Amino acid sequence: MTLLAQDLHLHVEGNTIRLNPRDPHFYNNPYPYYAVMRALPQPFYWADFDLWCFARWEDVNALLRDRRFGRQILHLRTREELGLPPIPEELAFFYEVDNATMIQMEPPDHTRLRSLVQKAFMARQIEGLRPRIQALCDQLIDQMLEQGEVDLLTAYATPIPVITIAHMLGVPTEMSEHLLNWSHAMVAMYELGRTREQELRAVQATREFYAYVQQLVAERRRHPTDDLITRLIEAEEQGQKLTEHELISSTMQLLNAGHEATVNVIGNGVYALLTHPDQWAKLVADPTLSRTAVEELLRFDTPLHLFTRWVLEALEYRGHHFAFGEVVALLLGSANRDPERFPHADTLDITRADNPHVAFGGGIHFCIGAPLARLELDIALSTLARRAPKLELLEQPEYRNAYHFHGLKSLRVRVAA
Numbered sequence: 320m321t322l323l324a325q326d327l328h329l330h331v332e333g334n335t336i337r338l339n340p341r342d343p344h345f346y347n348n349p350y351p352y353y354a355v356m357r358a359l360p361q362p363f364y365w366a367d368f369d370l371w372c373f374a375r376w377e378d379v380n381a382l383l384r385d386r387r388f389g390r391q392i393l394h395l396r397t398r399e400e401l402g403l404p405p406i407p408e409e410l411a412f413f414y415e416v417d418n419a420t421m422i423q424m425e426p427p428d429h430t431r432l433r434s435l436v437q438k439a440f441m442a443r444q445i446e447g448l449r450p451r452i453q454a455l456c457d458q459l460i461d462q463m464l465e466q467g468e469v470d471l472l473t474a475y476a477t478p479i480p481v482i483t484i485a486h487m488l489g490v491p492t493e494m495s496e497h498l499l500n501w502s503h504a505m506v507a508m509y510e511l512g513r514t515r516e517q518e519l520r521a522v523q524a525t526r527e528f529y530a531y532v533q534q535l536v537a538e539r540r541r542h543p544t545d546d547l548i549t550r551l552i553e554a555e556e557q558g559q560k561l562t563e564h565e566l567i568s569s570t571m572q573l574l575n576a577g578h579e580a581t582v583n584v585i586g587n588g589v590y591a592l593l594t595h596p597d598q599w600a601k602l603v604a605d606p607t608l609s610r611t612a613v614e615e616l617l618r619f620d621t622p623l624h625l626f627t628r629w630v631l632e633a634l635e636y637r638g639h640h641f642a643f644g645e646v647v648a649l650l651l652g653s654a655n656r657d658p659e660r661f662p663h664a665d666t667l668d669i670t671r672a673d674n675p676h677v678a679f680g681g682g683i684h685f686c687i688g689a690p691l692a693r694l695e696l697d698i699a700l701s702t703l704a705r706r707a708p709k710l711e712l713l714e715q716p717e718y719r720n721a722y723h724f725h726g727l728k729s730l731r732v733r734v735a736a
């Protein structure tokens with residue numbers, strides 16, 4: 320049977336869907352589409368991606384934790400053995416860097432790299448950053464109040480995580496603009512249907528960024544300071560633990576991951592609050608609600624919508640046979656709106672108590688930056704509610720055409736106390 324969900328530009332035939340992820344109807348509001356996907360037998364086949372997908376919370380949550388599915392497979396077989404085409408020569412450097420980061424590794428390498436940075440990102444360590452982040456938010460709000468009308472993404476959402484992660488790693492704040500450009504160019508490699516131009520820009524950015532971090536590492540070797548790069552150098556020098564290439568690549572990964580998603584949670588979150596005035600009023604009346612509000616905003620308009628896993632052993636799941644070497648997609652943005660797990664899933668409720676969303680993933684790759692992101696979001700939202708209670712939306716924003724990086728192009732607002 321062919322079902323054409325007219326308003327949704329979505330074709331469903333059996334358990335196959337056709338839906339262009341670059342359709343603005345979809346990426347501006349994917350949630351009605353997800354409702355259709357969750358109603359299909361799981362897994363369903365998304366033809367445009369050529370991927371078997373899971374859209375319900377129960378499966379996404381389970382498969383994130385299931386070690387038979389992994390982020391990497393090249394530790395088990397070569398590309399050639401897997402029948403994958405070789406990486407084009409001119410893109411090789413990007414992958415050399417990407418594959419030397421923890422998110423592209425499985426144990427034991429993943430465990431080794433992750434344990435080296437884990438301590439720096441534990442909640443207790445991170446809490447020590449509170450006064451700096453608070454001062455930064457206050458300073459940015461002073462400027463916004465003076466300007467009156469601003470793009471909240473550039474004036475507030477972006478500088479908070481960029482400056483904070485740069486400080487943690489020991490990168491001078493003046494480098495923020497470069498960090499943003501390099502990072503945006505690099506993450507375009509994860510987009511579906513990326514262009515040749517995007518690929519070349521990504522490789523160029525990887526080279527420049529790598530050279531910059533390499534000289535920073537050399538500088539820190541000569542003059543150690545109290546930052547994460549220095550601590551990673553110490554680990555490297557103590558032997559066995561990580562190579563210079565892993566050290567540089569991991570630093571780049573932390574700098575990139577340290578802001579890309581957090582910026583979008585602030586943007587998507589403030590947009591959600593301003594379009595649900597009762598919820599914004601609640602937060603203004605009691606800014607200490609920001610902790611549950613942060614979790615709800617992460618759930619309600621999740622910034623990262625799709626992650627893939629390699630099937631690491633042949634298996635049956637939900638009656639479907641998966642062969643070794645296949646790839647499956649987990650739709651985090653859909654799982655977080657699943658009414659089977661979240662009562663009134665499409666309702667924004669900043670006091671929601673039972674909220675096991677999967678915005679930070681789950682299992683061994685659970686976001687290492689979650690305590691940092693949570694602290695930044697908590698301070699950013701409570702400070703905004705306290706100091707700019709009359710915040711107003713100036714125009715209807717649009718999302719960027721990057722599907723699984725779900726974030727706004729800009730967010731024009733009037734800022735008033």
Ligand code: HEM
Nearest residue numbers: 421422576577580581626678679680683684686687688692
């Ligand atoms: C709200 C902001 C953030 C969101 C929603 C988010 C989301 C995620 C998700 C879903 C994963 C798991 C991906 C998978 O399982 O395939 C992940 C992993 C990761 N995130 Fe985040 N992240 C955020 C902020 C940060 C920050 C601030 C850092 C900073 C350092 C960071 C660093 C990482 C790293 C290094 C990994 C890989 C962990 C591993 O492989 O063990 N993230 N993140």
